[in-house]
Amino acid sequence: xxxxxVDQVLEKEEGRIVTIKQVSNAEEYLADHFPSFPIxxxxxxxxxxxxxxxxLCSKDGQRLVLGQVKALKYGAMVRPGDRLRVEVIxxxxxxxxxxxxxxxxxxxxxxxxxTETAVAxxxxxxxxxxxx
Amino acid sequence: xxxxxxxxxIKHEPDTRLVAIKNVSLGEDYLHDYIINxxxxxxxSLLIEGMAQTAGILVGTMSGFKEKVILAKIxxxxxxxxxxxxxxxxxxxxxxxIDDAGAATMGVIDRRVAGGDAWERIxxxxxxxxxxxxxxxxxxxxxxxxxxxxxxxMILETAGLIHLMKD
Amino acid sequence: MKPQETVMNRDDIYAKIQDVLDDAxxxxxxxxxxxxxxxxxxxxxxxxFLDIVFRLEKTFDFKxxxxxxxxxxxxxxxxxxDDGKLTDAGLDMLKERMTHVDFNDIESGDRDVAKIADxxxxxxxxxxxxxxxxxx
Numbered sequence: 001x002x003x004x005x006v007d008q009v010l011e012k013e014e015g016r017i018v019t020i021k022q023v024s025n026a027e028e029y030l031a032d033h034f035p036s037f038p039i040x041x042x043x044x045x046x047x048x049x050x051x052x053x054x055x056l057c058s059k060d061g062q063r064l065v066l067g068q069v070k071a072l073k074y075g076a077m078v079r080p081g082d083r084l085r086v087e088v089i090x091x092x093x094x095x096x097x098x099x100x101x102x103x104x105x106x107x108x109x110x111x112x113x114x115t116e117t118a119v120a121x122x123x124x125x126x127x128x129x130x131x132x
Numbered sequence: 133x134x135x136x137x138x139x140x141x142i143k144h145e146p147d148t149r150l151v152a153i154k155n156v157s158l159g160e161d162y163l164h165d166y167i168i169n170x171x172x173x174x175x176x177s178l179l180i181e182g183m184a185q186t187a188g189i190l191v192g193t194m195s196g197f198k199e200k201v202i203l204a205k206i207x208x209x210x211x212x213x214x215x216x217x218x219x220x221x222x223x224x225x226x227x228x229x230i231d232d233a234g235a236a237t238m239g240v241i242d243r244r245v246a247g248g249d250a251w252e253r254i255x256x257x258x259x260x261x262x263x264x265x266x267x268x269x270x271x272x273x274x275x276x277x278x279x280x281x282x283x284x285x286m287i288l289e290t291a292g293l294i295h296l297m298k299d
Numbered sequence: 300m301k302p303q304e305t306v307m308n309r310d311d312i313y314a315k316i317q318d319v320l321d322d323a324x325x326x327x328x329x330x331x332x333x334x335x336x337x338x339x340x341x342x343x344x345x346x347x348f349l350d351i352v353f354r355l356e357k358t359f360d361f362k363x364x365x366x367x368x369x370x371x372x373x374x375x376x377x378x379x380x381d382d383g384k385l386t387d388a389g390l391d392m393l394k395e396r397m398t399h400v401d402f403n404d405i406e407s408g409d410r411d412v413a414k415i416a417d418x419x420x421x422x423x424x425x426x427x428x429x430x431x432x433x434x435x
Contacts, residue, residue, distance in 0.1 A: 003133075003162035003175070032135035034278040042203045043184070047177040059143065063168050066176040069209040071325030073346055074202075120342070121206070123327045128168045129213050131245065162317045204346040207322070231365070234346070236353050260350055 005048035006055060006086075009056040015090040017056040020108075021048040027079040040078035045086075049103035053088045053125050057099050061089060064125040067098055072121025076107050083108040091122070098126035133161055136283045137182035138223065139292035141189070149226045150190040151185060152287075154182050174215040176255075179241060180206060183257040185236035187225035189284060191261050196234045196298030197280045200273075204234060204262040211241070211255040218246030221254075234262040312428050315358050316421060323350045330377055332383035332420055336435065339417040355424070361431050370397060373412060384410040 003088040011018040023030075023040050030038035046069065054064040078084050084105045105119040143151035155173050156163070163172035191201045215221055225239040234253045241255035264273070280297070288294045324341050337343040343351070346368045356363055365371060366432050370393060374380050379389030384407065393415070394402055400423045405415060 003165040016192060029133045029135040032281065032283060035281050036274055036276075037278045041181065042206075043177040043181040046180070046206070047175060050175070050177060065168070065173060066213060067211055069180070069206045070203070071207065071323060073205040073344065075344065128171075128173055130169075130171055130173075131213055205350065207350065229356075231349075233349050233365075236350070260346055262346060 005044060006050050017052050017088050021084040023078055023080050023082050038080055042074045044086060045105050048084060048086050049088055051090060052086050053101050056088060057086040065128050066123060067126040068124040070122040074119055076116035076118045078107050078118050081110055098124050099119045100124045137178060138185050141287060147194055150186050151224045152186040153220055153222050156215055156217055156219045160279060163217055172217050176211045180209055180257055183223045183239045184259055186223040187239055187259055188261060188266060190225055190227060191235045192280055193296045197277060199263040200265060200277055200279045200280060201261045202264055205260040207258040207260060209257040213254045215243055222246045222251060234260060236260050308431060312425050316424050319351060319354045319358055323347055323354055333422045335418050335421050347396045359428055370415060380412050383412050385412055399423045399430060
């Protein structure tokens with residue numbers, strides 16, 4: 001399994017990015033989450049937002065990682081066949097290289113044009129920190 | 133990729149606290165897609181899931197695993213230092229508040245580097261869980277408790293805690 | 300002699316509630332106005348109501364019972380809700396039990412049960428805390 005949660009970049013401009021993560025029965029983690037009721041794990045929705053944010057903000061190919069989360073809540077469930085439309089907006093860039101973002105994920109389903117919010121909240125990405 | 137983010141439970145204080153550890157190994161596939169500055173880095177989102185599984189089991193014990201407990205909110209999470217292959221992480225979760233609708237938990241993440249003895253504090257995670265039979269009344273889902281599956285039973289059995297799962 | 304009690308005034312309460320809402324909802328300070336509706340303006344949902352209850356209990360050191368701050372299980376009583384709309388009896392019950400909330404918009408408008416939560420504003424929270432602290 002590959003750990004890449006950005007299937008498509010729909011829009012990308014200064015301070016904002018919109019991406020898609022598709023959910024498929026072929027993805028292995030679904031077998032455990034949950035047996036007989038496969039749904040995209042909440043932390044993978046967060047990871048999709050983090051990867052979208054890194055795609056938007058990283059410079060010189062230096063990937064940015066998740067450092068903080070604040071008030072991130074989960075709503076609608078995302079099932080195989082659904083797509084998660086992720087939107088990340090940069091709120092603040094700090095001198096230490098960390099970037100505060102606001103992210104939302106909405107579920108796109110095949111049988112309806114109605115959308116529901118699956119995830120919404122704030123998070124901060126930053127350069128990687130490994131111990132000295 | 134298996135969706136089991138803790139390896140074993142090392143401490144359980146009934147209705148109060150649960151501590152679990154996880155080894156981080158190059159045998160895990162996602163690490164090979166998260167190489168930064170030549171080092172494989174475990175994404176914080178997956179560490180949060182480790183804490184969610186630790187705290188979720190603790191919340192589950194309080195209803196004998198009768199309630200379907202799912203992660204509803206990450207109130208706050210911070211990671212000060214990243215984790216790499218060879219590290220062991222420790223999730224120490226405690227119940228902050230619990231009632232029929234759901235629970236709030238607090239937790240800290242510690243890390244022990246390869247070949248080392250000492251644990252260092254690297255992060256903290258505060259979560260909220262919903263008891264979904266009470267709150268998700270619009271959604272159709274299976275009757276049985278699909279949340280606490282065989283994977284979790286195995287972890288409980290190994291820790292000698294399977295008696296907490298009332299059947 | 301009576302011991303001195305620290306009395307918290309309305310401004311103190313408002314400031315603490317701003318902190319609670321900042322932690323629970325992750326909203327910007329300028330979004331938290333007195334008349335902001337928790338649901339319609341600040342995006343609060345049921346999990347956030349639980350979070351807010353837990354945080355208010357900790358901040359002000361009192362206990363909040365289920366249904367005391369936010370109305371619950373309304374639709375289960377046919378005397379109060381008819382076909383998704385709040386009846387007169389239902390509205391009277393809410394006004395009596397939830398004195399911290401201003402239901403005027405509901406009374407003169409739609410009566411849609413789904414919109415009741417929208418009437419709960421930041422001011423409603425301040426009123427609630429003040430009432431509880433006054434009762435002692």
